[in-house]
Amino acid sequence: MIKFMFKCFVLCSVLLFGVLIGMQQANQGMIKMKGYNDPDLQGAFQVENDSGDVAASILGNEVTSQDLEKKQEQLEQIEAFNFFSQIGKQLAGIVSNGVSTILDMVTNWLSGLLE
Incomplete structure (x- = not known):
């Protein structure tokens, strides 16, 4: 059972990584097709290091720890009572x-x- 779960986890990880690589390749293809580098056309997944702070963005949306905390609080409030x-x-x-x-x-x- 543990081997099966490990194989499933590895397979899902590889597939997710493949999807992200495919999205990045599609982005590069769009840039090549346009013929110039458009700053509005961003990659699928970007990690930036600004003066020691690491900022990640997925599909152009910034992901920060404050956002995750806010979403966690919202989920806790929603789960408090659902009519x-x-x-x-x-x-x-x-x-x-x-x-x-x-x-x-x-x-x-x-x-x-x-x-």
């Missing part, structure tokens, strides 16, 4: 209990007929 999720859980419980009750009644009725 539709609560209704869905209650509906699932009602349906599950109803089906169990109906099955118990049918099995009791069938066992009564077979005796």
